[in-house]
Amino acid sequence: MPETPAALLEAENLQLWRGTRHVLRGLSFHVAAGESIHVRGPNGAGKTSLLRTLAGFLWPEEGRLLWNGADVSQDRDGFAADLAYLGHENALKADFTPLENLRYATGLRHPPTAGTFESVLARLGIGAQQDLPARVLSAGQRRRVALARVVLARARLWLLDEPFTNLDVLGVEALSGVIAQHVAAGGIAILTAHADLELPGISPRRLELT
Amino acid sequence: MATWTWFHKLASPPYLYRTAGRLLPWLAIPAIVLTLAGAYGGLVRAPADYQQGEAFRIIYVHAPSAWLSLMAYTVMAAAAAVGLIWRMKLAHALAAATAPIGASFTLLCLATGSLWGRPMWGTWWVWDARLTSQLILFFLYLGYMALHSAYDDTQRADRAAGLLAVVGIVNVPIIHFSVYWWNTLHQGSTVLRADGPAMPPSMLVPLLVSFAGYTLGYAALACVRLRAEVLGRERNASWLQELGRG
Amino acid sequence: MSTLGTGLGRAAWLVFERDVRLAFRRWEQVTHPVVFFVMIATLFPLALSPETSLLRDIAPGVVWVAALLSSLLALETLLRADLEDGTLEQLTLSGQPLGWLLFAKTLAHWVLSGLPLVLAAPLVATALAAPGDAVGVLMLALFLGTGVLSFIGAVGAALTLGTRRGSVLLSLLVLPLAMPVLIFGARATDLAMRGEPAGGALMLLGAMLALSVTLAPIAASTAVRISLE
Numbered sequence: 001m002p003e004t005p006a007a008l009l010e011a012e013n014l015q016l017w018r019g020t021r022h023v024l025r026g027l028s029f030h031v032a033a034g035e036s037i038h039v040r041g042p043n044g045a046g047k048t049s050l051l052r053t054l055a056g057f058l059w060p061e062e063g064r065l066l067w068n069g070a071d072v073s074q075d076r077d078g079f080a081a082d083l084a085y086l087g088h089e090n091a092l093k094a095d096f097t098p099l100e101n102l103r104y105a106t107g108l109r110h111p112p113t114a115g116t117f118e119s120v121l122a123r124l125g126i127g128a129q130q131d132l133p134a135r136v137l138s139a140g141q142r143r144r145v146a147l148a149r150v151v152l153a154r155a156r157l158w159l160l161d162e163p164f165t166n167l168d169v170l171g172v173e174a175l176s177g178v179i180a181q182h183v184a185a186g187g188i189a190i191l192t193a194h195a196d197l198e199l200p201g202i203s204p205r206r207l208e209l210t
Numbered sequence: 211m212a213t214w215t216w217f218h219k220l221a222s223p224p225y226l227y228r229t230a231g232r233l234l235p236w237l238a239i240p241a242i243v244l245t246l247a248g249a250y251g252g253l254v255r256a257p258a259d260y261q262q263g264e265a266f267r268i269i270y271v272h273a274p275s276a277w278l279s280l281m282a283y284t285v286m287a288a289a290a291a292v293g294l295i296w297r298m299k300l301a302h303a304l305a306a307a308t309a310p311i312g313a314s315f316t317l318l319c320l321a322t323g324s325l326w327g328r329p330m331w332g333t334w335w336v337w338d339a340r341l342t343s344q345l346i347l348f349f350l351y352l353g354y355m356a357l358h359s360a361y362d363d364t365q366r367a368d369r370a371a372g373l374l375a376v377v378g379i380v381n382v383p384i385i386h387f388s389v390y391w392w393n394t395l396h397q398g399s400t401v402l403r404a405d406g407p408a409m410p411p412s413m414l415v416p417l418l419v420s421f422a423g424y425t426l427g428y429a430a431l432a433c434v435r436l437r438a439e440v441l442g443r444e445r446n447a448s449w450l451q452e453l454g455r456g
Numbered sequence: 457m458s459t460l461g462t463g464l465g466r467a468a469w470l471v472f473e474r475d476v477r478l479a480f481r482r483w484e485q486v487t488h489p490v491v492f493f494v495m496i497a498t499l500f501p502l503a504l505s506p507e508t509s510l511l512r513d514i515a516p517g518v519v520w521v522a523a524l525l526s527s528l529l530a531l532e533t534l535l536r537a538d539l540e541d542g543t544l545e546q547l548t549l550s551g552q553p554l555g556w557l558l559f560a561k562t563l564a565h566w567v568l569s570g571l572p573l574v575l576a577a578p579l580v581a582t583a584l585a586a587p588g589d590a591v592g593v594l595m596l597a598l599f600l601g602t603g604v605l606s607f608i609g610a611v612g613a614a615l616t617l618g619t620r621r622g623s624v625l626l627s628l629l630v631l632p633l634a635m636p637v638l639i640f641g642a643r644a645t646d647l648a649m650r651g652e653p654a655g656g657a658l659m660l661l662g663a664m665l666a667l668s669v670t671l672a673p674i675a676a677s678t679a680v681r682i683s684l685e
Contacts, residue, residue, distance in 0.1 A: 019363045020446055055549060057684050059297070081460050081551030089542025093474075095481040104474045108550040108557075110461035149546075234647060294678070349632035356628050360619035369682045370615050377611055377675050381633050384664070388636035391660075392643065 007104065008033045008188060009054075009157060012147070013063040016046070016053055023049045024060065029207060035154075036112060036189040036202055041209030047192040048088070050209065051161045055085045067143040067157070084153035086160045090146035094135040098145040101134060105179065106152040120148045124174050139166040144174075153179055158182060174199045221298050227440045230433040237430035244423030248274075255367025265329045270417060272322040274424035275315040276340070279347055280382075282312030282428060284301045286354070287379035290372030299324075302368030303374060303443060306358060307435035311353035311428060319344050333454045339393035343386050364443060460551045467552045468560035475564035489530040490572040496522035497580045508585045515584035516554060516594075516645035520638050522580070523598060527605040528627050530569035534606075534613045535680070536622065544617075546685060555634050555677035562610040562673065570602030585651055590619050591646035594657070600661040601641040607665075607672035614679030663679065 005138035016024035020089040023046040025037070031037060039047050042155045052058045054065065056076055065072045072079040092101050102117045121127050122145040129137055134145065143166050150158055164172055190202070220226055252270030259266035288310040293301035323341045324334050335341075352373050361367035366423075444450050462470075479485050500518045501511060536545040547557050576592050577598050586594070612630040616622045644657035 017365075019365075057545070057548070057681075059685075076657035077551050077553060080549045083549065085549050086547065087542050087545050089540070089545070091546045093478060093541065095544070097476055104470055105546060107470045108460075108462055108467050108552055109549075111466070346632050346635055349628075352628045353632060356625055357619075359617060360616070360625055363685075366618055366682055367684055369685075370618065370679065371458065373611075373675060373682065374615055374678055377633070380671065381636075384636050384667075385632070388639045388660075392639045 005143070007031065008068060010066040010069075011063065012051075013055075014053060014060045014065070015062040016049060016058060018049060018096065019048055026063070028063075028210075031188050031190070033186045033188065034183055034203040036183050036191070036199075037068070037207050038204035039190060039192045039196075039207045039209060043105045043194070045209040047209060048161055051085075051159050052087075052191065055083065055159050056080065058064050062206055082155055083159060084150040084155035085155040086146055086150050086158075086163055088161060091149070092134045092142055092145055097133055098130050098137075101145060102149060102152060104163070105149045109153055116152065117148070119175060120151050121145070123178065124148055124151075125170060140168060140171055140209060144171060147175060147178070151182075156187050158187065158189040158191075160189065163191055163194060164193055164197060173200055221300055222448065223300065223440050223444045224453075226238075228439055230440075234430060234433045237386050237426050237433060241423055241426035241430050244419050245427060247425075248420030248423050251419060252413075256413045257417055262330065265326060268322050268326045270347050271348050272319060272326060273417065274420045275319040275322065275343065278423060278424055278428050279312055279316035279319050279344060280314060282427070283347065283350070283375075283382065284379065285432075286312060287375040290368075290375040294369060294372050294376065299365070299368070299443070300440070302365075302372055303439040304432070304436055305372055306368060307432055307439045309351055309354050309371075311359070311435065313348060313355065313429050315428070316344055316348040316351060320348065321369055337393070339390045341390040342393070345384070346385050346389065350382070354378070358442070390426050459530060462552070464552065466662055467550070468556060471547070471557050472564045476568065479564075479568045485530075486568050486572060487532050489526040489569050490576050491524040492529055493522050493573050494580060496525055497583065501584070506537040510543040511585045512587075512649065515581065515586045515640045516649065518584060519577065519594065519598075519645060521629040522602070523602060523641075524605065524631075524634055524638055526573060527569065527602060527609060528630060530565070531606075531609040531610045531613045531626060531630070532566045532623055533569075534610060535617055536613070538606060539617050539683065540662060545678060548680065548684060553677075555673040556681065558610065558676045559669070559673040560615075562606050562676070566603050566606040570599070572607055573602055574598045577626070586645075587651075589651075590645065593654050597641045597644040597654070597658060597661060598650075600658065600665050601637045603665045604637045604661065604668045605630075605634055607668040609639075610676045611672050611679060614676040614683060617680065617683035618685075637661070642663070655682055 001139075009031040010028050011027060014027040015022075027050070029037075039050060039090070041047055049058060053060055056072065056079065067079050067082065074166045092098075092106065093104075095099055096104075098121060099117055102121075103112060106112065106117075114170065118127065118130060121130050121144075124147055126137075126141050126144045126148075134142060143163075147160075147163060163175060167175060176199040179191075179199070183202060184188055188205070189202075220229075248270060253267050256267070258264050263273045282385065286305045289305040292298055293305065320341065323338075323344070327336050327338075327341075328334055356373055357374055358367045358371040361370060442448070459535070476490065497518055500514060504510060504514070530579050535544065538547070548554055574595050580590050581594055582588075597630050609626075609630050615629060616626045619625060640657045640660045644654040644661065647654040647657060
């Protein structure tokens with residue numbers, strides 16, 4: 001792969017073992033600002049492991065990960081400040097409303113500005129549920145609240161593990177719009193999905209895992 | 211850096227496996243000879259104690275095992291710390307290999323202390339400070355082994371149990387101090403003393419020989435168990451399959 | 457790499473406030489350990505004898521064993537729910553030092569599970585025929601001791617997060633480490649009940665609290681990262 005000077009995120013020869021399974025076998029790739037990546041592959045190919053490695057939960061046996069040219073293992077918290085991660089779990093407290101959940105989750109990163117939570121929730125189509133406890137929301141609605149947290153994190157690197165799970169057609173559309181806007185503003189989005197998805201407004205580069 | 215070469219070599223499983231194998235006879239044979247010599251000197255040649263009579267002879271097993279129970283825990287915690295800081299998997303293998311040995315010596319120390327207590331105190335168990343802190347040390351070993359076996363993935367098991375060992379070694383002096391403090395306040399029974407001020411050479415020399423024998427014995431056992439750990443962890447590696455064929 | 461707009465103090469407050477507010481919506485999380493504490497203390501007169509002189513002799517030990525066990529019980533709620541719903545992952549990636557956030561979480565846990573025991577202690581002490589002027593020392597000792605138990609326990613709770621059979625294993629790991637607290641705490645209470653100065657034992661408890669407050673969050677953050685692997 002030719003060296004792109006603008007590469008923000010560089011993975012060099014990532015080797016990851018999970019127990020006796022060799023999950024990532026010398027994976028290298030570069031991502032420039034304004035790019036989106038669709039990580040594809042069958043079940044068990046290591047899509048989640050790759051995202052968790054990029055997020056810093058898993059340590060590759062070999063290889064390095066560079067962010068802005070610096071090795072991320074040197075400054076874990078600094079790198080974490082630049083990334084927003086959406087895992088399989090939505091990280092929502094069932095007893096809190098979407099607004100309360102967002103207040104605590106994004107408050108750790110930035111002081112809230114008036115009205116932003118409401119507008120992001122409205123954009124993702126759950127403005128009407130913002131004051132209900134998360135317990136009563138549907139799975140798709142909870143997913144949208146979690147995505148609102150990603151949007152509000154003000155991070156350049158988005159790592160989205162199966163973000164479309166439980167989303168209906170309108171939800172997929174709203175999320176695609178949000179990703180397109182993030183990428184257009186110079187951000188990076190790396191997402192996993194089993195299926196080929198029609199994502200209006202974005203055409204992610206494919207990264208195949210086998 | 212040249213000075214670090216040995217460190218990196220030790221991080222290579224085949225090298226460690228062979229080195230431990232080569233060291234084994236050099237540790238095991240002196241260990242057996244010294245342990246037998248110490249036992250002979252202590253059980254046969256040394257005179258009976260003028261206060262405790264023949265019963266004192268259990269010190270030739272009790273004191274070296276007490277020393278090893280602490281030394282093995284220190285080795286385990288130090289190896290775990292190296293493994294955690296430098297992400298060195300084989301240091302964790304040493305820690306995991308050491309835990310059952312240390313636990314066994316702790317148990318031996320408790321058992322001999324209890325046997326000694328029967329003629330001395332007329333009961334199998336007395337809440338003596340030394341015995342009590344050995345008992346807590348035994349619990350710490352059990353905690354390490356229980357946590358290690360609770361994880362399916364060896365690497366996470368190593369790191370979680372290793373962290374517990376490091377936390378444990380910080381606590382060992384506190385536990386030790388608190389138990390002694392507790393014991394003196396409750397005016398417990400006499401402490402089993404390993405260091406009598408007037409121990410004649412005929413008693414002391416076999417004791418020192420026993421100490422050396424047991425320590426080498428620990429090292430030999432650690433080599434055996436370390437080799438077994440390496441085999442278990444590297445069972446899919448190519449160097450092992452070549453070793454099996456060749 | 458970017459810096460965050462939220463300072464350390466604000467971040468710790470948010471974590472603390474979230475856990476306290478959650479506990480107020482799940483009230484049983486606070487009440488169950490206290491009820492357990494009182495119930496264990498009730499077992500002893502039933503198992504031994506209701507004779508006042510005997511109860512007075514065993515009171516310090518009973519109170520501390522009960523406090524230790526109910527602290528252990530409460531530890532289950534410290535991190536497991538956050539692991540299961542993904543909150544712990546997000547705390548790790550918040551960009552704030554994880555040890556510092558866990559310090560705030562443990563502090564909240566202490567307020568929610570330790571302080572109720574301190575407040576229930578006079579009741580238990582009276583029931584066990586402890587003299588009234590020893591109650592102050594008992595409460596102070598419990599205040600310090602439950603703090604140590606929360607912080608040491610946080611390390612144990614973090615270590616057992618990645619395992620399936622968590623709670624029995626947690627006790628196995630934490631109890632040996634907690635024995636000095638039991639010794640000093642029960643001793644301080646015993647001295648106070650005899651009308652002797654308990655300052656030495658209380659200071660030792662305070663020293664253990666200082667040590668565990670500073671070191672335990674660091675160990676717990678390492679343990680949480682291992683559990684998230």
